[in-house]
Amino acid sequence: MHDRAALGSADVSDEALATMVAGLLDTPVSSVALVDSTAELVSYDIPAITTGGRWWVRGTADVSGEHTPFTLFVKQVHEWSRSPFFADVPVEVQPWAAQQVPWRTEGAVYRSDLVDHLPTGLAMPRPFGVHDIDDLSYAVWLDVVPTVDAEWDLDRYRRAAHLLGRFAGSPAVRDRANVGGHEWDVSKYVEGRLKFQVLPMLGSDDLWHHPLLVEAFADLRPRLDRAAASVDAVAAELMALPVLAGHGDACPNNLLVTPGDDDFTMIDFGFFTALPVGFDLGQLLVGDVQIGLRPSDDLSERGAASLTSYVDGLAAEGVDIDEQAVRRAHALQLLLFTGLSALPFELLDAEPTEQVRAMAATRATIARYSLDLFDQTG
Structure with a gap:
């Protein structure tokens, strides 16, 4: 059973999720079959003008005949023109203002190899996918950091x-x-x-x-x-x-x-x-x-x-x-x-x-x- 409705437009196909789960479990995607999955909104009190939502995606995968649980963290990032706070910006400067916040940078970082070049003592979450939603938003799917x-x-x-x-x-x-x-x-x-x-x-x-x-x-x-x-x-x-x-x-x-x-x-x-x-x-x-x-x-x-x-x-x-x-x-x-x-x-x-x-x-x-x-x- 799959119920990831909470993700809305940030959701991906079952096939795409299976590929990311295979990466998470470090196993060939051909050996992974999704059994079930759910999405849960993460409660977060600190506002961020380029964040559209944060979720846990949990589920079970059949990996070569064994049921294996998995959890991924999902973050939707958008141009800040989609933030409720953007309504406070005067209309005449909104086109200019929308360009001032680098909302694409986080996705570019997770698509890059920065993770392999951090000084010893620093790490970053392992990215398993950066999926475009539309021209002004995308979702990053990450490992859960203990x-x-x-x-x-x-x-x-x-x-x-x-x-x-x-x-x-x-x-x-x-x-x-x-x-x-x-x-x-x-x-x-x-x-x-x-x-x-x-x-x-x-x-x-x-x-x-x-x-x-x-x-x-x-x-x-x-x-x-x-x-x-x-x-x-x-x-x-x-x-x-x-x-x-x-x-x-x-x-x-x-x-x-x-x-x-x-x-x-x-x-x-x-x-x-x-x-x-x-x-x-x-x-x-x-x-x-x-x-x-x-x-x-x-x-x-x-x-x-x-x-x-x-x-x-x-x-x-x-x-x-x-x-x-x-x-x-x-x-x-x-x-x-x-x-x-x-x-x-x-x-x-x-x-x-x-x-x-x-x-x-x-x-x-x-x-x-x-x-x-x-x-x-x-």
């Missing part, structure tokens, strides 16, 4: 930063950094999200009168205003620094801890591309803090430890860049991509509960840390 709910202590951050440094500096990874074919650099982010969305909101007097911001951010407005006025210079300085490779969203949520070791499986490669040195340190440091999964009181300690480990990782791949230069690159990236947009815009219409006020205070800490690091390294 994970443990491990504590992200200082040593784990050091280990992750070291491996991200190796990832950035690896010649083999850098050779594949443009596999997505999406032309992007820091200036596109500045001209897009920052100048079109973030900076106009920062310049709104009405916004700064909101009680949530008066309480948490009032002392930061002059500093944020000065930083906003200098975004072109900040971006130019960042773009003049060495360009290596970057995951693009290397938060702990995308670095899965595997059982029995201190290695990581990287997921969500949508923003993988050539990026300025140190780029991945930003999300590693504040990714979980931004969404309330980690407190903000140890940013300085984790930041310093991660930076040193990242530079050591670069050196392990033969990339010799002074630690202070990487620290400056990290400061520039953190200010542009996190500090300026740290205000909790999405919470301004929410009831000001203690949780909401605590989140606003956390975001203010991130902004203050970003501004301080920028000033210290200038």
